[in-house]
Amino acid sequence: MRAFAYQRTTQIRDALNLVAQHDGARFLAGGTNIVDLMKAGVESPARLVDIRSLALGEIAEAPDGGLVLGATVTNSSVAADAQVRLRYPALSQAILAGASGQLRNMATVGGNLLQRTRCAYFSDPSEACNKRVPGSGCSAINGAHHNHAILDWTSHCVATHPSDMAVPLTAFDAVVRYETLHGPGEIPLAEFYLPVGDRPDRETALPDGALITAVVLPAAAVAGRSRYRKVRERASYAFATVSVAAALDVQHGLVRDVRIALGGVASRPWRARLAESALCGGPATAERISVAAEVEIAAAKPLRDNAYKVTLARNLIEAVLTELAADSGEERNG
Amino acid sequence: MSDDTRSEIALRVNDETFRLAVDNRRTLLDALREDLNLTGAKKGCDHGQCGACTVLVDGQRVVSCLTLAVAADGAAVTTIEGLADDGELRPIQEAFIRLDGFQCGFCTPGQICSAVGMLAEHAAGWPSAVTRDDSPQRAQELTEEEVRERMSGNLCRCSAYPSIVRAILEASAREAVAG
Numbered sequence: 001m002r003a004f005a006y007q008r009t010t011q012i013r014d015a016l017n018l019v020a021q022h023d024g025a026r027f028l029a030g031g032t033n034i035v036d037l038m039k040a041g042v043e044s045p046a047r048l049v050d051i052r053s054l055a056l057g058e059i060a061e062a063p064d065g066g067l068v069l070g071a072t073v074t075n076s077s078v079a080a081d082a083q084v085r086l087r088y089p090a091l092s093q094a095i096l097a098g099a100s101g102q103l104r105n106m107a108t109v110g111g112n113l114l115q116r117t118r119c120a121y122f123s124d125p126s127e128a129c130n131k132r133v134p135g136s137g138c139s140a141i142n143g144a145h146h147n148h149a150i151l152d153w154t155s156h157c158v159a160t161h162p163s164d165m166a167v168p169l170t171a172f173d174a175v176v177r178y179e180t181l182h183g184p185g186e187i188p189l190a191e192f193y194l195p196v197g198d199r200p201d202r203e204t205a206l207p208d209g210a211l212i213t214a215v216v217l218p219a220a221a222v223a224g225r226s227r228y229r230k231v232r233e234r235a236s237y238a239f240a241t242v243s244v245a246a247a248l249d250v251q252h253g254l255v256r257d258v259r260i261a262l263g264g265v266a267s268r269p270w271r272a273r274l275a276e277s278a279l280c281g282g283p284a285t286a287e288r289i290s291v292a293a294e295v296e297i298a299a300a301k302p303l304r305d306n307a308y309k310v311t312l313a314r315n316l317i318e319a320v321l322t323e324l325a326a327d328s329g330e331e332r333n334g
Numbered sequence: 335m336s337d338d339t340r341s342e343i344a345l346r347v348n349d350e351t352f353r354l355a356v357d358n359r360r361t362l363l364d365a366l367r368e369d370l371n372l373t374g375a376k377k378g379c380d381h382g383q384c385g386a387c388t389v390l391v392d393g394q395r396v397v398s399c400l401t402l403a404v405a406a407d408g409a410a411v412t413t414i415e416g417l418a419d420d421g422e423l424r425p426i427q428e429a430f431i432r433l434d435g436f437q438c439g440f441c442t443p444g445q446i447c448s449a450v451g452m453l454a455e456h457a458a459g460w461p462s463a464v465t466r467d468d469s470p471q472r473a474q475e476l477t478e479e480e481v482r483e484r485m486s487g488n489l490c491r492c493s494a495y496p497s498i499v500r501a502i503l504e505a506s507a508r509e510a511v512a513g
Contacts, residue, residue: 003339006358006404028405035361035400036381048358050405076394080460096463100487101452103382105394106401236463236486 001038008050012211016181018049020209027051027211029072030106032099033115041125042116042132052108056213059083065219068177071110071212075099075165078109088217090168090226090245094263097230098164100237110212112165113176113192114204117267118239119159120144130156131200146305147241150313151266157200158303161193161268164230168245169215170269171261172223177214180207189215193268200267222249222257225327229320230263231312240264242309244316248284248324255279260296260321265313272296275317284325293317343407347372348416356403363387365403366413374414374443378489385488388444388451389413395451397487414443417450426450426505435501437492445488449502452484453509476506 005022009015019025024046028034037043056070059081067087069078078084079095095104121127121139128137140148140158148158166189174189187205194202206212217223226247232238243263249256258279260272275296282288293314300310339359345352347370354369363380366372366389375398378386382400389398390412417424426449429435436442456476464483481499490498 001359004358005338006341006402008405008407028402031402031405032382032397032400035402039380048402052405076455076460080455080458085461092461093463096461096465100385101455101484102385102388102395102397102448102487103400105451106396236483 001041002044002046004045005047006050007047008053010053010055012054012056012179012213013181015049015051015054016179016209016211018047019211020181022047025049029108029111030074030103031111032103032107033111037116037123040123042123051211056110062216062219067217069109069215069217071214072108075104075107075109075112076101078165079104086224088168088172088223088226090171090223090228090247091165091217093228094164094168094230094243094245097228097243098239109165109215112163113169113189113212113215114206115163116203117159118162119148122159131159131203134199134201141303144305145303146308147239147264148303148306149266150300150302150306150309151262151270152195153267153301153303154196154198154200156198157196157267159200159267160264161266162239163269164228164240164243164263166269167243167261167263168226168228169217170271171226171245171247171259172220173218173259175216175218176206176212177216178206178210179213180210184213185210186216189269190271196267203267220247220257220259222247222259225249225324226259227320227324229316231316242312242316244313244320246317246320246324248321248328250284250325250328253283255282255284258321260292260317262313262317265300265309272317274299279321284321284328286322289318289321289325292321341404341407343404345370345403345406346408346410348412354403358402358404360403361399362389362391362401362403362406362411363398365406366398366411372413372415375447376440376443378441378444383489384441384444385448386441386444388448388488390447390451393451393454395448395455412447412450414447417446424450424505425508426453426502429501429505429508430498433501433504434497435494436490436498437494441488441490441492445485445490445498448485448488449505452481453502453506456480456484456506476503478503 026045230243275292278292376386378384
């Protein structure tokens with residue numbers, strides 16, 4: 001590991017200045033990903049600016065009735081928060097479906113969004129990886145890629161985004177709030193992650209040196225009727241092969257609002273807008289749910305060894321929406 | 335050259351304050367084991383995947399292999415060496431011994447520290463992935479399924495899991511009775 005300087009500050013402006021003034025400086029929060037990648041030689045910051053003492057550790061009510069998750073709130077605290085569990089249950093479920101109790105106690109909201117792919121070739125400096133070394137090639141595209149992308153990949157990179165938390169956040173139209181030396185800014189999560197294109201090393205639309213300060217969850221009645229379901233290779237403590245966050249609001253037998261996002265299928269959390277459009281406005285019948293899933297998955301381009309994800313993604317969308325539709329029916333009858 | 339790659343830190347470990355000069359690359363795990371000679375926390379994978387290095391930082395279980403010592407400056411750390419009260423084992427430690435909660439013992443300090451943190455999380459009403467009650471208010475019962483899920487960050491290569499789960503459930507029931 002390369003030697004590095006370390007500083008801790010209590011003021012956002014000081015943190016921004018420290019990163020702006022030093023080449024190779026990075027923010028440090030929970031450290032669960034960056035410290036690991038530093039050990040592997042994938043990341044080699046010259047300076048770490050610890051942001052856990054900044055006043056970004058609270059969950060607050062937003063004026064519009066939504067919630068503001070401070071950037072350094074731990075994953076554990078978000079998952080256990082009573083308002084999150086009541087108003088955005090799929091978010092709590094997604095966080096609890098990821099990592100371990102120890103890691104969730106360390107990992108933060110902002111860090112979760114900025115974590116790097118778990119593609120094995122990315123974390124192995126002896127392999128070709130365009131995400132790690134632009135222009136070096138992609139070892140995964142013809143390698144061990146059974147857990148890689150089926151949507152939106154390019155010949156430059158087939159890695160997936162590993163976050164569970166970001167999947168329901170995407171479904172709920174969350175907004176990333178950040179601060180720079182030139183003032184604050186916001187990016188909808190749907191635009192936060194860049195398409196792979198030919199520069200998979202460029203992952204987010206966050207300006208250079210910007211510090212994520214919060215993730216804003218807009219008020220959304222539909223989010224209260226949401227679920228997260230994750231399929232993985234063991235029962236706990238593993239990254240998703242495919243996951244789904246979905247929310248469904250049925251009024252008078254018709255779908256008034258529906259949100260669907262997939263994890264484990266692309267370089268970013270995948271908002272299933274085609275499926276949403278196919279379902280909205282009509283009844284949530286088994287046939288319409290099936291068509292919606294099919295419409296979304298029609299664009300999938302599986303790699304040599306991951307065609308199973310196409311079937312899995314379709315089945316997961318169907319299963320979760322069917323459960324949510326059944327819940328709506330029970331409420332109506334009950 | 336001014337050496338800003340080292341730091342003077344204070345760690346409060348098991349109720350005793352230690353002042354250390356560390357390379358910023360030093361993990362909390364290495365500081366405990368190499369600088370403070372507290373070798374209870376084990377280095378298994380060194381990548382946050384096995385849980386053998388689990389300690390409590392400010393009361394919460396964390397993996398010390400991914401915690402930089404310098405980032406723990408000022409924190410209160412509890413290791414397996416600090417759990418017993420004046421030589422008297424905690425119920426969880428006693429239960430691991432009596433119910434064979436280990437075979438080789440390598441993962442045991444991490445298992446026990448993790449269990450202490452986990453039981454506190456459960457007592458605070460934190461849900462897990464298998465918690466079925468959606469109501470945030472009601473506390474869920476600590477079942478075998480809950481223990482297995484909540485302890486999934488601690489691997490045991492001897493696969494002593496059935497006894498580990500029994501020991502945790504028994505210690506938890508006894509602590510509940512003791513109030």
